[in-house]
Amino acid sequence: MPTDSSFLDVDVWRSGAESFQNFQVPARDSQTVLDVVTWIQQHADPTLSYRFACRVGMCGSCAMMVNGKPRWTCRTHVKKVAKRGRIEIAPLRNLQVIKDLATDMSDFFDKWVAAEGVFHPTKTREDEIEAIRPDTPERISADAAVECINCGVCYAACDVVAANPAYLGPAALNRAWSLVNDLRDGALAERLEAVSHDGGCHNCHSHQSCAAYCPNSLNPTASIAGLKRETVKAAFRRGR
Amino acid sequence: MIWPHRSQPLWYAFVLHRVSGVALALFLPVHFYVLSFALRQPERLDGFLRWTDLGIVKAAEFGLVFLLGVHMFGGLRLMALEWLPWSPRQKTFAASAAAAAFLISVTFFLNAA
Ligand code: SF4
Ligand code: SF4
Ligand code: FES
Numbered sequence: 001m002p003t004d005s006s007f008l009d010v011d012v013w014r015s016g017a018e019s020f021q022n023f024q025v026p027a028r029d030s031q032t033v034l035d036v037v038t039w040i041q042q043h044a045d046p047t048l049s050y051r052f053a054c055r056v057g058m059c060g061s062c063a064m065m066v067n068g069k070p071r072w073t074c075r076t077h078v079k080k081v082a083k084r085g086r087i088e089i090a091p092l093r094n095l096q097v098i099k100d101l102a103t104d105m106s107d108f109f110d111k112w113v114a115a116e117g118v119f120h121p122t123k124t125r126e127d128e129i130e131a132i133r134p135d136t137p138e139r140i141s142a143d144a145a146v147e148c149i150n151c152g153v154c155y156a157a158c159d160v161v162a163a164n165p166a167y168l169g170p171a172a173l174n175r176a177w178s179l180v181n182d183l184r185d186g187a188l189a190e191r192l193e194a195v196s197h198d199g200g201c202h203n204c205h206s207h208q209s210c211a212a213y214c215p216n217s218l219n220p221t222a223s224i225a226g227l228k229r230e231t232v233k234a235a236f237r238r239g240r
Numbered sequence: 241m242i243w244p245h246r247s248q249p250l251w252y253a254f255v256l257h258r259v260s261g262v263a264l265a266l267f268l269p270v271h272f273y274v275l276s277f278a279l280r281q282p283e284r285l286d287g288f289l290r291w292t293d294l295g296i297v298k299a300a301e302f303g304l305v306f307l308l309g310v311h312m313f314g315g316l317r318l319m320a321l322e323w324l325p326w327s328p329r330q331k332t333f334a335a336s337a338a339a340a341a342f343l344i345s346v347t348f349f350l351n352a353a
Contacts, residue, residue: 065245067244068245069244069245070245156245157245206318208251208330209245209246209248212248213245222326222328225326226326229322
């Protein structure tokens with residue numbers, strides 16, 4: 001019922017009622033989706049739960065579904081996404097909901113660990129610092145994948161995650177790829193093994209929905225294609 | 241169901257590849273069955289070929305050639321994506337695959353008509 005253009009017509013998912021609740025939120029010239037959610041929580045309903053921390057696109061904790069698309073809400077302007085003054089805000093897809101707009105990211109982070117997204121150092125603090133040339137192909141690949149803020153937007157956009165809960169997902173595999181290209185890391189074989197299991201990189205259908213929505217313009221599909229090549233090469237090397 | 245998050249060109253390319261693949265998998269057994277008439281029952285093949293002269297069947301053949309083309313070119317794009325160094329021009333490649341398939345099927349249709 002958008003009647004007055006000085007108000008936004010906002011539907012917010014409420015987990016208790018399992019339905020959307022409508023709020024009329026004052027429209028501002030410069031306003032993010034996170035500002036809208038915060039206004040509701042501070043002025044209309046203090047029981048509304050959601051998550052954020054930095055408000056400047058650094059921490060990756062504020063992602064939600066906005067009009068059906070995954071977005072980092074602190075950097076998403078209402079003007080860009082509102083349709084005739086209407087916005088629908090729901091919790092991030094493909095994750096368990098804790099309450100209202102707050103999701104449980106445990107699965108998402110457990111999969112980072114399962115994909116060997118952990119750095120395995122090859123040197124101690126006693127050793128010389130290794131010089132890493134920025135212009136090697138490996139470093140260029142690692143740099144292209146490294147700016148991930150763990151926001152889960154790609155994970156919510158991925159249809160394979162929705163269909164196969166075991167799938168490690170774009171962010172974890174993208175992280176694995178940046179470590180495959182890290183010359184200082186000593187667990188290449190283990191990592192390639194970890195990403196070739198049932199839920200591994202070979203499940204990816206290359207839709208690039210992950211890349212289409214990543215707020216940092218990373219391309220997990222490109223990283224996963226790299227993992228597919230390296231895991232197959234490794235299998236040949238093992239003589240299978 | 242087409243959810244809003246799926247409305248991006250490369251998701252449509254994925255669906256086109258999947259749908260054309262399934263359609264071809266259904267069509268090919270029929271195709272080989274009809275071809276087998278040439279060896280075993282030539283007169284039935286002749287009858288069948290006369291039937292394919294109908295306009296509506298020609299239009300359906302145009303569709304099949306398009307599906308074949310789009311599945312082949314789209315498949316080449318996917319193989320290049322997975323096996324060659326990454327190219328950021330995937331949307332252009334997907335659009336080119338659809339355009340090439342359309343060109344081939346229209347040429348086929350005009351020759352057959
Ligand atoms: S390209 Fe792969 S990881 Fe990205 S959305 Fe599609 S299936 Fe998921
Ligand atoms: S790859 Fe992009 S969308 Fe996915 S978690 Fe990292 S920053 Fe977010
Ligand atoms: S609140 Fe930190 S990225 Fe949005």
